[in-house]
Amino acid sequence: MFTHYKNTVQEGDLVELAGPRHKSDIFILIRGETLQTHRGIIKHDDLIGKPWGSQVISHLGKPFILFRPSLNSLILNTKRNTQILYPKDIGFIQVTMGIGPGINIIEAGTGSGGLTQALAFAVGKNGHVYTYEIRPEMHKLAKDNLSLIKLGDRVTFKLKDIRNGFDEKNVDAVFLDLPNPYDYIAQVREALKLGGAFGAILPTVNQVIKLLIELNRNSFSFIEVCEILLRYFKPEATRLRPTDRMVAHTGYLIFAKSIELIDNK
Amino acid sequence: MFTHYKNTVQEGDLVELAGPRHKSDIFILIRGETLQTHRGIIKHDDLIGKPWGSQVISHLGKPFILFRPSLNSLILNTKRNTQILYPKDIGFIQVTMGIGPGINIIEAGTGSGGLTQALAFAVGKNGHVYTYEIRPEMHKLAKDNLSLIKLGDRVTFKLKDIRNGFDEKNVDAVFLDLPNPYDYIAQVREALKLGGAFGAILPTVNQVIKLLIELNRNSFSFIEVCEILLRYFKPEATRLRPTDRMVAHTGYLIFAKSIELIDNK
């Protein structure tokens, strides 16, 4: 994915069609099909063979640009029925937890697979993502979302409650994106290798407080709590200024490291 | 790197030794050597053979934890004589520009190699980083910093002015971390494949304004300007609150995409 693309657009490619200041469409190119947008109709056949970055014009004369889908667009366009993680948080999670090529990571819950996509992309062919979910419909949806971007083979999808623990041992990292991570810290400790990275995201301070208590109780160390604010500007050279409104809160990020259990603390 | 470590600490490993609330030390394990810290002396020999995540005690009785170095620690500990990029910005740059396994990216200038480390880690064995620098001493320093973490083979270091252009064509992404990126936008356009991602970081609004003018002049599109604020909390369950002070500004992030040159704009 992302790197398997040819220089020109091929039938079967997952493409992103973006209009200026408009939400982009992400879809698979199929001969004979058409795309309906608010700014006019576009035939798939007219896109096949074009170089990436080309301009295409709808039947209403409106311009679009043809891109390989970006990770950001994929995440924000993920078909979903739950809250998703934002790119601002995903980027910081990856850098802080050291998620990159070759890493093995457990994620729970899977949700619609937004974060799963980013993790599967980052760990590469030699890493792996184990993702747990208890709701069958989310499990299914996430699987489909990962297949669409051809990263399904880097992910093991498990329809399973984590109350009784994870199946894996000695993984590099565990990320919990569920309302009660504090109920599973002992299980995390079992799965994580010593020195491994734990992460979670939580919307309320009440949840953060509960999680801090459990992390301390289970000898996690190097605990960090933070939040990331992302502010966009109107990118105009003669009237440069921040946008009027912004996202004020997605969640608090909590990180910790699993260390040797020590008596004299 | 990061994934080549054994389960126990080996001679020759790059290790991170971290004390609670203290800056960590990152160094290579060599038999017979000792590490001097403000919290006591530690013999390298005493670390060899220990499991990662173990506790070790200095001759003053102070505890340290033994970690595989994290990317964050590496970046923040990078031996340097310039301003470095912060993890909060690096994470967002990677997610926004789609930097992951298999990607080819140009970076200029190299500086002390802080961002180079993160990029080299992220692109994996099948990707590559081409990094340009005009100051010989920085060129040398960055090379050494990358060798230390065994990622030098994923990077081509160039001691070369980019005024006359880059040697590469059709790369996936170009990131400029220098004071006058606006002077090299035509060169970026030449090197970047259509649909490819451009990024830059700049401390002052005056520089951002100049860059916006040049990006528009060179038909870049989907231009975004933003800034990221990272706020840490004191991670105490009974007294949870943000820290007293924080970094107020590292730089403005500017992103854009190279698209087909179009007459009727």
Next chain:
Amino acid sequence: MFTHYKNTVQEGDLVELAGPRHKSDIFILIRGETLQTHRGIIKHDDLIGKPWGSQVISHLGKPFILFRPSLNSLILNTKRNTQILYPKDIGFIQVTMGIGPGINIIEAGTGSGGLTQALAFAVGKNGHVYTYEIRPEMHKLAKDNLSLIKLGDRVTFKLKDIRNGFDEKNVDAVFLDLPNPYDYIAQVREALKLGGAFGAILPTVNQVIKLLIELNRNSFSFIEVCEILLRYFKPEATRLRPTDRMVAHTGYLIFAKSIELIDNK
């Protein structure tokens, strides 16, 4: 105003009727009239004689609370056809520029009188606000807005271009809320007493840059540029968290002091 109210609601009072989580209505009580709201109809006669802070019920059975109008509500409810200053900025302007009882301040432009209301309230009976405006309809609107809250006698409204200077000399403070304050800095200097406070608010960095140039050219000193971010929380004890979205930008605040003209700078 604000202090002339009796303990119970009187005919002719300006009242604020607020429903939980709904925008409040501010209006004058007139016998025989009715108020139409989305949550039902309320008769003015039913409010007269009630204590402030009372609950009243609409014909649909929906509850409202009866308040003396707060300054914040007045400003946010100001009948207007322009952008207004936000309470977060007004409060900091007042404290930074020392606006309080007995102060004489010039304001330009008047706009719809949102800031004028706050200034007139703050300077008390012994202070005074001189406000300049060139658009007759705004001049008229602001006058009406100030009459409504019975603070018109503390304000001199001038329908006049400030290009040729202000009529007043030796005032304590001058605040410019117009797009090109940098064109009037010499005029501000003429009107302001030595040691007096200058302030302005501007939406774009380009305007701030121009203003800084002119302030330096006119020997203003102790120049400060800042911005204020206000973040609200959902005030729920069991689920405390910031709101999802917030105002990202109202304007940059610029403050300076007029000092003795000095040759050797």
Next chain:
Amino acid sequence: MFTHYKNTVQEGDLVELAGPRHKSDIFILIRGETLQTHRGIIKHDDLIGKPWGSQVISHLGKPFILFRPSLNSLILNTKRNTQILYPKDIGFIQVTMGIGPGINIIEAGTGSGGLTQALAFAVGKNGHVYTYEIRPEMHKLAKDNLSLIKLGDRVTFKLKDIRNGFDEKNVDAVFLDLPNPYDYIAQVREALKLGGAFGAILPTVNQVIKLLIELNRNSFSFIEVCEILLRYFKPEATRLRPTDRMVAHTGYLIFAKSIELIDNK
């Protein structure tokens, strides 16, 4: 105060002497005395008779500017042995709670009197501040601080525990700046008039949670929780950018209104 100054500096005046980029000195002018600073010595006699905003030169040739003390400088220079409220918070408190000329407000605890100064200035000659403190040394210090700026007659200082309630009834506003405001909400309700404004500032989320519980239990309504971030810029026209570091947190602000007790909530 602030408005009783003549156009030229008089013996006995409280003056502020400010150097560029240096903390200012605030002191009373006394014939024959000298001021020692890091940038040289200045004789009080050389200041008397000068216009406000004048430049004066120390015996080392360093320039200073002579100002009437600003409220901000006074607050930040307040002789103290506790944490003080910051101007960014004070301004918003005043606007939100409607603190202005003629208002009666209760404050507890007094602390070193930083907020007391701002309140006493804002309420003018016709308003009044009742301030409670249980530590005799703080009570004394605050009294001295208010005398210094000649606002002591607008303040009633009480050395008294508020556990048994406040002596005043029907005040316009109550502000609690102490670690456990949640222990005194019933007392606040007794003292505040219906429709009156309550405010508090608290450093930790744990305290905010407790306060929210008590406000709800005591039928306070229109409860708001927020925080204010103030970011300064380096005010240079050719290199405009935020400062490197900023205050990340002073406290959470909590506001509420006392309304009629209602059964069916």
